[in-house]
Amino acid sequence: MLARSASKLEQSARRRTDRADRRTELAADRTIFAAERTYAAWVPTGLAALASGVGAKALLEDVVEPWLASATASMLTLFSALCFIAAVWRELDPGAPPPHPDIRRLPPWLLISVNGFLVLVSLAALVGIWVVRA
Template identity: 40%
Template sequence: MQNRRYGMKDKEPDTTALALDRTVLANERTFQAWIRTGLSALAAGLGVAKFLQDSMPLWMLLAIAAVLIVLSIAAFLQASWRYTHLHLRIADLDVDATPLWLVRAISFLLAGCSFLALAGIFLAVFW
């Protein structure tokens, strides 16, 4: 019995196909790690803005929240860039991976949400 995808004949795996799968999975884990980092920075920025209002000067509060939210935007954009960088190198190979349009859509949607959160914080203070 032969498996076309892995070139298996009598349980002898094609090591090249397995290595490609590990590379794709590692790329997806890296993407997820960047997204987690961005979400953590966004949550920290919003938390600083919400819960430290009475214990810090307003300018310091806004500066810390803005830095954390801008870092979240950078993390989301970095996630897309890193995933795209490897995906384009292996796009012509026979390997299943998350579609590039989906990765970009998730990253840019989250970056846009972070930008709106940053704008919302400043509008709430200065409006």
């Protein structure tokens, strides 16, 4: 009877350890998904800022002084480049590494290449804001 009780106690402890390990793995998965949601928020913010910068230049040029329209557009365009850089930085450095998640992270080369291209687009728009005259 004592051996049977000890066996049940060992099984119960093993199940609790397995459940705790599984909860830890699920928490690691949630951490990765949260980092991807953060990345997915930075990129549209950068695209909206880029579009706003280009639009501000076109809309404000006849309303305010040309230098003010260009400065406003430049700030929005620079903010877009910052958003694209922050997106990669936050995705590649989310903090403490999670313990052995079940899912894979996005490949760093993909993030860097896509966001690097978007930064180049932002810088090209910035050059266009100051060089191209309407």
